[in-house]
Amino acid sequence: MRKFILPVSVFGTVIGGAVLLKDYITGGPCPSKAKIPGKTVVITGANTGIGKETAQELAKRGGRIIMACRDMEKCEAAAREIRGSTLNPHVYARHLNLASMKSIRSFAKKINEEEKRVDVLINNAAVMRCPPGKTEDGFDMQLGVNYLGHFLLTNLLLDKLKDSSPSRVINLSSLAHIIGEIDFTDLNWDRKKFDTKKAYCQSKLAIVLFTRELARRLEGTGVTVNALHPGVVATELGRHTGIHQSQFSSSVLSPFFYLLIKSPKLGAQPSIYLAIAEELEGVTGRYFDVLTEKEPAPRALDQEVAVKLWDISASLVGLETTLSVPVSSAYVTKETHPQPVAADSTQTQTHPVETMTTA
Numbered sequence: 001m002r003k004f005i006l007p008v009s010v011f012g013t014v015i016g017g018a019v020l021l022k023d024y025i026t027g028g029p030c031p032s033k034a035k036i037p038g039k040t041v042v043i044t045g046a047n048t049g050i051g052k053e054t055a056q057e058l059a060k061r062g063g064r065i066i067m068a069c070r071d072m073e074k075c076e077a078a079a080r081e082i083r084g085s086t087l088n089p090h091v092y093a094r095h096l097n098l099a100s101m102k103s104i105r106s107f108a109k110k111i112n113e114e115e116k117r118v119d120v121l122i123n124n125a126a127v128m129r130c131p132p133g134k135t136e137d138g139f140d141m142q143l144g145v146n147y148l149g150h151f152l153l154t155n156l157l158l159d160k161l162k163d164s165s166p167s168r169v170i171n172l173s174s175l176a177h178i179i180g181e182i183d184f185t186d187l188n189w190d191r192k193k194f195d196t197k198k199a200y201c202q203s204k205l206a207i208v209l210f211t212r213e214l215a216r217r218l219e220g221t222g223v224t225v226n227a228l229h230p231g232v233v234a235t236e237l238g239r240h241t242g243i244h245q246s247q248f249s250s251s252v253l254s255p256f257f258y259l260l261i262k263s264p265k266l267g268a269q270p271s272i273y274l275a276i277a278e279e280l281e282g283v284t285g286r287y288f289d290v291l292t293e294k295e296p297a298p299r300a301l302d303q304e305v306a307v308k309l310w311d312i313s314a315s316l317v318g319l320e321t322t323l324s325v326p327v328s329s330a331y332v333t334k335e336t337h338p339q340p341v342a343a344d345s346t347q348t349q350t351h352p353v354e355t356m357t358t359a
């Protein structure tokens, strides 16, 4: 019996050490114990991966959870599972296809009409490195779903978020934003040769620029906006990439993956943290690398680019917006009929100023 003590304790130490190292490398669990009864949380792409785990944990903490997904069968199944495991009956499946402005407008209309409040909006859904394709409205699929769809959705829910303040918007970006470039001459890959990796990185850089610009516009409203990179997480995001399907990666590399790649549950911790942590009350316009606030890439800090991107995006999705508002002022967008403009427009002022408030 004694001869087993040493190997067993070495084994235990190695396993314990690996778990601690993994926690260290991957960020560990959300440090906040806050509960959120009475708070309404909208999560896009919540039927799987990080979004589903975020929904699960926030339901456990007492929130009213609206899971916004494109596939209602998957969404209903996930909502049912979460209701069952958390015993929280207030978990709802709702249809939202971010590749369709019609669907986004219809979803936002329902939320605005049916929900008393929206305390947290988590813009989580994404597609990564998919084959070339366009959304229903002719946008590049990755820019359209990951960024423009969330840009429109957020703007359409802004009044509700303001009425519910203090409230929070959380945008899932990625470390990939670092190598992203915003190409104003061809945002939607209409003319140049399509590069799916660059398209993803552009969409994730756009999200950080959007986060900072929206935070600036919402100054003084009680609505905060932050972006995050969740870490490297084992989800379905890589479904279009070779590595996801390769035997080599799933067998030979799996011990390394164990240390570096987190479970969706761990991957959801940054979203949960930004959604509930009391110490983040009033923190806005920031970028979090997992649970730690960090400076995003220099390209994400360019305010001129952020303003230009905002105005072009507003035109593309049919929102009117004001321009050239001083850095310290808050200003708003107003919904109008869609009036798409060419993505290569160098004009940042595409519509007359409709609304301007200091709300």
Ligand SMILES: NC(=O)c1ccc[n+]([C@@H]2O[C@H](COP(=O)([O-])OP(=O)(O)OC[C@H]3O[C@@H](n4cnc5c(N)ncnc54)[C@H](OP(=O)(O)O)[C@@H]3O)[C@@H](O)[C@H]2O)c1
Binding pocket: 044, 045, 046, 047, 048, 049, 050, 051, 068, 069, 070, 071, 074, 096, 097, 098, 099, 123, 124, 125, 126, 127, 128, 145, 172, 173, 174, 175, 229, 230, 231, 232, 233, 234, 235, 236, 237, 238
């Ligand atoms: N996993 C990582 O390592 C990692 C790293 C950095 C950043 N992120 C970011 O984390 C977020 C969550 O990703 P994940 O890893 O959890 O990916 P995932 O497992 O692939 O989940 C993505 C979710 O987005 C949904 N979605 C895709 N297209 C949509 C559309 N047109 N309309 C509505 N929903 C749509 C998917 O729905 P279906 O199930 O119907 O396809 C799914 O629910 C993403 O923003 C991603 O960029 C992830």
